[in-house]
Amino acid sequence: MSPLEISTGEAVLFWVLAPLMVAGALSLLFAKRPVHIAVSMAGVMIGLAIMYIMLEAPFLGVAQIVVYTGAVMMLFLFVIMLAGVDSSESLVETIKGQRWIAVVGMLGLLVLVIAVVTRATLPPAVGLAEANADTNPVGVARLIFGDYIFAFELTAALLITAAVGALVLSHRRRLSPKIGQKELAEAKLAAYGKGGSAEGVTPPAGPGVYARHNSADMPALDAAGIPIDSSVVTVLRVRGQEAEAADLDSDRVARIATGEPMVPEIAPATETTKENEE
Amino acid sequence: MDTLNLAWLLIAIPLVSSAVLLLLGRASDSWGHWLGVLASAAAAVLAIVILVQLLGLAADDRVANVHLFDWITAGDLTVSAGLLVDPLSVTFALLITFVGTLIHIYAVAYMSHDADRRRFFAYLNLFIAAMLVLVLADSYALLFLGWEGVGLASYLLIGFWNQNTEYAVAAKKAFVMNRVGDMGMLVAMMAMFATFGAVDFETVFGAASGAGQGAMTLIGLMLVLAACGKSAQFPLQAWLGDAMAGPTPVSALIHAATMVTAGVYLIVRSGPIFEHTPTAQLVAAIIGAVTLLFGAIVGCAKDDIKKVLAASTMSQIGYMMLAAGLGPIGYAFAIFHLITHGFFKAGMFLGAGSVMHGMGDEVNMRGFGNLSKYMKVTWITFMAGWLAIIGIPPFSGFWSKDKIIESAFVGEGWQPWVFGTVALVGAGITAFYMSRLFFMTFHGKARWNDGSNEAPGPERHPHESPALMTVPMIVLAVGAIALGGVLSIGDTFVSWLEPVTGHVEHHEPVLPVPVIMASTIVLVLIGAFLAWRQYAASAVPVTPPAGTVLTRAARVDLYQDAVNEGVFMRPGQHLTRTLVYTDTAVVDGAVNGLGSGTLGWGERLRRLQNGFVRSYAAVMLIGVIGALVVVLASRV
Amino acid sequence: MSLVNYLVLSGILFSIGSIAVLTRRNAIVAFMGVELMLNAANLTLVTFGRLHGDLHGQVIAFFVMVVAAAEVVIGLAIIVSIFRTRGSASIDDANLLKS
Structure with missing residues (x-):
C-alpha cells in the first residue's frame, strides 16, 4: 500500500472551507435570531458534505446533504417558524458562573482534543483507493448489508418508532368541537347581529397607508386616524419591527391630521420611489 | 396401642373447632356454640376411651410415648413434638375435657344473651386445646407451648368483655403477672438445656440424679416460680382475684378447675427433679x-x-x-x-x-x-x-x-x-x-x-x-x-x-x-x-x-396490689423514665444529630439541583474533561 | 497538509457545539449545538476511516446520521409540545424537576 498523497487542491479547498465552517458554527454562539443560526448551520452541513467527498466518502457526502441540509435543518427551520420565531433570545446569562464554566470547559476540551490529536503518533495514511475500488457506495453497501445488516434493520425500527413518537408527542386531543370556516363566520355574524363589534364581519384592514408608504410594517389608520394594531403581522410587532407614525416625516403626518388632500405632487413623487426602495 | 396413637386428636379436635369458629366469623353465629360443645364432648369421649385402654394394661405398661413429629431441630438440640400418655396426663385430660364439656353446656345458656357467644366458644375451645397440649406434652418445650396457649386463652377470656376498661385492665394484669412466672419456666428450660442438653422429660428425668446440686436447685426454684405465676401462688397471686372479671364459666373452668392447677401439675410432673433438690421442695411447700x-x-x-x-x-x-x-x-x-x-x-x-x-x-x-x-x-x-x-x-x-x-x-x-x-x-x-x-x-x-x-x-x-x-x-x-x-x-x-x-x-x-x-x-x-x-x-x-385491722387489710387482698406497686411498679416506672430520658437525650441525641447534620448537608447539596438543564450539562462536560484528563495523564 | 487538520477542525466544531449547548437558552439553538457535535464526531469517523483505509468508519457515520435524524424528529416534537403547553422555548423555563 502506498501512503496517501494529499493533493494541493484538497489542501486549498480545506483551508477555504474550514474557516467558513468555523465562522458558520460560531453563529451558534453569537447570532441572536434562530433563523440566522439555522441557515448558517445549513452552510456548515454543506461544508461537511464537501469535506466527506474530499475524504473519499462521496456516498456519505451526498447523504449528508440529503439528510442534514435537506431534511434536518429544514425541519429545524419549520420548528423555528412554529415555535421560536418570535423568541429572539437575549444573550445575557442568567445562571451564575455558567458562562465561565462553558468557556473554561470549551477551552479545556479544545486543548485536550487538539493536544491528543497532534501529539498522537498516527500510522501513515492509507487512503480509500483500494476500499473504494468498486466505487464508494458499493463498498459501503457491502458493509451495511453484510456485517451491519442487523444494525441496519434495527435502524428501520428506530425510524418508525421515531415517526410514531413524534406523532404521539405532538398530538393534541380535541376538547371542543372543531370550528371550521363556516361556523366561525356564522358566529361572527350572529354576534354582530346582536350589536357586537363589526370586527371579523368586514375583512381586516390591510397594512400600509398614506398611499406613499404601503410596506407591511406600517399599521393602517381607521377613520379617526388611530392606528389599527391588527393590521400588522403579529410576528413583526412581537419582534419590534413595527413602524410608527413618528418614523415618517412629520410634514405628511401634519397634513393627514389637518385633512389636507393626499394627492401626490410631482416633486415628492421621486421621494416616494426613494422611500420604497429603502 | 391404637387408641393411644390417636391421642393427638384430643388436641386437634378442639383446636380445629376453635379455628373454624374464629375464621368463619359471624357466619357461624347461629350454630357455633354447639360446635364448641361438640368438639369438647368429642375430646371427652376420646379421653374416656384412652382411659379404658390404659386401664386394660398392666400398671407398668401404662406409660406411652406418642411421637408426632420433629418440632425444632437446631444444632445439637432436637425437640420432638410428642405426647406422653400416662395415668397423670390422662387424669388431667379427663378432668379438662369432662369438666370442660359440662361448662361448655352451661355456657350455652349462660352466654345466650351475649352477641359474641361464638367468639367465646372459640376461645374456650382454644383453651381446651392448649391445656391438653400442656398436660400431654412429652417435653418442657411443648409443655411451654401449651403453658403460653392457656395464658393467651385466659387473657382473651378474662378480657372477653373488654369494652369495660376495668376488665381489660384485669386481663392485662393477669397476662403480665403470668409472664413473670413464664420467665421462671424459660430460665428453667435454659438451665435444663445447659445441664442435660435436652428438654424432654425422659432425658431430663433420667439424668437428674447425675446433675450438680446447684443446677438442680436453680431448675427447681425456677419451676416453682413458674408454678407460682400460673397457679396464683404467693407472691404472684394478685392476678387471680381480678381475673374474676371474665364470664363465670371462664372462672369455673380456667380460674378454678384447670388452668390454675397447671402449676401443681408442673411440680408433680417434675417430681424426679425435685427429688434431687430439697431446697426447692421446701420452698414450694x-x-x-x-x-x-x-x-x-x-x-x-x-x-x-x-x-x-x-x-x-x-x-x-x-x-x-x-x-x-x-x-x-x-x-x-x-x-x-x-x-x-x-x-x-x-x-x-x-x-x-x-x-x-x-x-x-x-x-x-x-x-x-x-x-x-x-x-x-x-x-x-x-x-x-x-x-x-x-x-x-x-x-x-x-x-x-x-x-x-x-x-x-x-x-x-x-x-x-x-x-x-x-x-x-x-x-x-x-x-x-x-x-x-x-x-x-x-x-x-x-x-x-x-x-x-x-x-x-x-x-x-x-x-x-x-x-x-x-x-x-x-x-x-x-x-x-x-x-x-x-x-x-x-x-x-x-x-x-x-x-x-x-x-x-x-x-x-x-x-x-x-x-x-x-x-x-x-x-x-x-x-x-x-x-x-x-x-x-x-x-x-x-x-x-x-371491721378490724385484719378485716380491712383482707378486703384489699392484704395490700398485695399496694406492695406490688410500691416494690415493683413505681421503681420500674422510675427506671423506665430514666431510661427514656437517657434514650431521648443521649441515644436519640446522637441519632438526631446525625440526622440533622445529614439534613443540613443535604440542604446545601440540594442547591446543586437547580433544575437548569444547562447546569447539568455543564457538570457533564466537566466530568467528561476530568475523565479524559485522568485517562490521558495515566498514558503520559 | 495532513489528515490531522480534519481532526483539529472536528475538535473545534465539537467544542463550539458543546459551548452552544451550555450557553444558549433557546432549546432549538441548543439542539442545533447537539447536532453540530454529532457532525463533528462524524467527521472524525470518516477521517479515521480514510486514515486506516477502512470503510467501517463511514458505515458508523452513516448509522450516526440515521440515529441523529430520528433523534431530531423526537427532540423537535418534544420542543414543540413544551412550547405549546408552556408558551416558551427556553430550556431554563422547563425546570419543574428541581427540588
Missing part, C-alpha cells in the same frame, strides 16, 4: 402454706361472691402446692385434691353464676340472702360443693384434703409441726369463709329489693336457671359428693398414679391419724358454726361494717 393462709384470710373478708371463690381457689391450690412440696408422699394427694377440687369448685362457680344469672348479675353477697327458697337446684348443688370443700365426710373434699393434712404432719424436725398446723388451721378458716358465703347467699333474711321491702338497689326477681345450666351443676355436684369417696376405696387413685409418682412407703405422721382427723373435723365444725351464728342466725348488715 412454704409457698403453698403461705398461700393457703393468705387465700383463706382474704376469703373471709370479701363480699364479692366470685372473689371469695377466687380466694378460696388460691387457698386450695396452696394445699395442693404444699402437698406437692412434701415430695412423693404428697404428689398423689395433691393431684387427688386437684381433681376433687376441680369438680366441687367448678360446681360452686357455676352455682355462683346461676345466682348471678337470677339476680341480675349482682355479685355482692350482702345483697343476697334467703335465695334457697327461689333457687332450689342451685342451692342443693352448691351445698354439695360447700360440704365438699370444707371437708365434711363423706364428701369428696374430705378424702383429699384430710390426706394432705395427714401428709403435712409427716416428717422430722420443725417442718411437720408448722406445715401440719397451717394446714389444720387453714381447714378451719376454709370452713368459716365458705360457710359465710353459703349462709350469706342462700340463708338469713332476704337483703335484696323484691319490690316490697326497704332494701336498696334495683328490684330483683330471683329465679331458677334453665336446665342447660342446672344439669352441669347437678353432674358436678354428684362428683363433689361421691368422687372422692369412690376413688379412695382401696386407694384406687393413688395406685393408679403410681407409675408416675412412684410407690411410697407408708409414713406415720407425728401425731396419730385419728387425732389429726378428729381435730380437723372439730375445727371445721367450729368454723362453720361461727359463720352460721354470724351470718345466718343474726342479721347481716347491707353495708359492710368497719
